[in-house]
Amino acid sequence: GLADDRRLGLSQLIDRCLGTVVLWLMVLALTPYYQSTFKAAMTHLPGQLAAGFLILASLGVFIFMVSRLKHGVLDLQERVIDCLHPFRNPHAYLLSLLIQVLLVLNLVLAAAGLGLPAEGLLKVAWLGPLLLFAVSFLPGLVSDWGKREAVAVFLLAPAGLSPEEALAV
Numbered sequence: 001g002l003a004d005d006r007r008l009g010l011s012q013l014i015d016r017c018l019g020t021v022v023l024w025l026m027v028l029a030l031t032p033y034y035q036s037t038f039k040a041a042m043t044h045l046p047g048q049l050a051a052g053f054l055i056l057a058s059l060g061v062f063i064f065m066v067s068r069l070k071h072g073v074l075d076l077q078e079r080v081i082d083c084l085h086p087f088r089n090p091h092a093y094l095l096s097l098l099i100q101v102l103l104v105l106n107l108v109l110a111a112a113g114l115g116l117p118a119e120g121l122l123k124v125a126w127l128g129p130l131l132l133f134a135v136s137f138l139p140g141l142v143s144d145w146g147k148r149e150a151v152a153v154f155l156l157a158p159a160g161l162s163p164e165e166a167l168a169v
Contacts, residue, residue, distance in 0.1 A: 014083050018096040021086075023136065026100060026129040033126050037158045057137055104128030110169040116160060123159035124169070131155045 027034075082088050104125055111124045134155065135148045149167055156166035 010080065014080065015096075017084055018092055019100065020136065022093060022096045022100050023129055023133040026097075027133045030126060030129060034130060037123075037127070100129065100132065103132055107131070107169055111156075111159065111161065111165070114161070114165050114168060116165070120160040124156065124161075127155050127159055 083092060086093055107128045108121050108125050112121055116124065131152060134151045152169070153163045153166045156169060157163075161169060
């Protein structure tokens with residue numbers, strides 16, 4: 001009874017929600033860096049629209065996920081809300097932050113394995129949360145190739161990675 005499908009699915013959904021919030025906060029905190037890094041792209045209306053769309057889409061997806069969670073699990077609603085409440089469950093957010101930092105470190109280590117100099121590795125570290133955030137919200141299907149790879153090539157270019165290296169990372 002402890003491992004029925006609903007509880008396992010809920011744990012995954014809660015994990016996704018926590019990760020989304022943490023990544024979103026990381027991206028917001030690093031926005032001044034991103035503005036200077038992508039200054040040329042952000043001076044054009046399409047770049048501004050794309051950034052705004054990504055932020056609004058992420059909020060929309062998060063609200064949708066929470067509303068679906070709320071209506072689909074009325075008997076577990078109180079427990080789920082407790083799990084997602086940042087003041088009642090701060091350690092879950094801290095663990096999610098640790099996971100996101102380790103995922104960014106994974107990107108940095110992959111770039112280091114390709115021989116990227118220290119300055120480039122630092123840029124990969126700063127760009128990592130944005131890349132993870134963007135890839136998380138791109139709509140797609142299982143084995144849907146192309147969109148995520150294009151985002152990686154675009155976002156990791158300021159770190160000095162060639163398109164091939166960005167794909168490898």
